[in-house]
Amino acid sequence: MCNLPTLRREHPDRMALDASGQAVPVLIGLARAWSAHPQVIDGLFAELAKLDECVRDGIQLEDDGSAEHVRDQVARQLLTEAGGAEFHLSPKRDRDAAHQARQIAEEARRMAAALDAHANAIDVETDAAERKRIAHQKAELKRLQGQIANLTPEPALTPVPPLQHPADD
Numbered sequence: 383m384c385n386l387p388t389l390r391r392e393h394p395d396r397m398a399l400d401a402s403g404q405a406v407p408v409l410i411g412l413a414r415a416w417s418a419h420p421q422v423i424d425g426l427f428a429e430l431a432k433l434d435e436c437v438r439d440g441i442q443l444e445d446d447g448s449a450e451h452v453r454d455q456v457a458r459q460l461l462t463e464a465g466g467a468e469f470h471l472s473p474k475r476d477r478d479a480a481h482q483a484r485q486i487a488e489e490a491r492r493m494a495a496a497l498d499a500h501a502n503a504i505d506v507e508t509d510a511a512e513r514k515r516i517a518h519q520k521a522e523l524k525r526l527q528g529q530i531a532n533l534t535p536e537p538a539l540t541p542v543p544p545l546q547h548p549a550d551d
Contacts, residue, residue, distance in 0.1 A: 389493045397500055399493070404467065411464035423463060430456045 388400045416423040433453035436443065443449050461467050 388489070389496050391496075395503070397496065408461065408464050408467045411466075412460065415463040415465070419463075423460070426456055426460050426463070430460065 388403070390398045390400050392398050412423070430453060433449050433456060435441075436449035437453055441449060443452060
């Protein structure tokens, strides 16, 4: 089984980092911990679920501080009970450790290249959308300026001669 995260393309414009290879040993460790101490693990899971509900609902805890912080502490405690979530290079044989390190480096380079290409595609798409928006604004401005230029001024009112009284003649 590969313990390295892998990069997947779920859709041409979406990427996902799959760490299930790392999660499986943690789940197995958690199952072992539950088998040895079911009440403790059940209690931690129940507390984790309640705290997560508080976080999602925006409820603050009274004395314990942030629900999110306490929830994360309980999750870390569960990880500790499961034996941790660290990925260790094999210290038994230098050749295996070197091979593992090269695999990690190669996967990291592959991910970096794919993510860089993905970021470039996003930049190109964003730049094209911005250029299109600016062109649309300029065209609209030009259209409005044309409308203003084509407006005919209202005819000026012709002055009416002042009324004269017949006796003034």
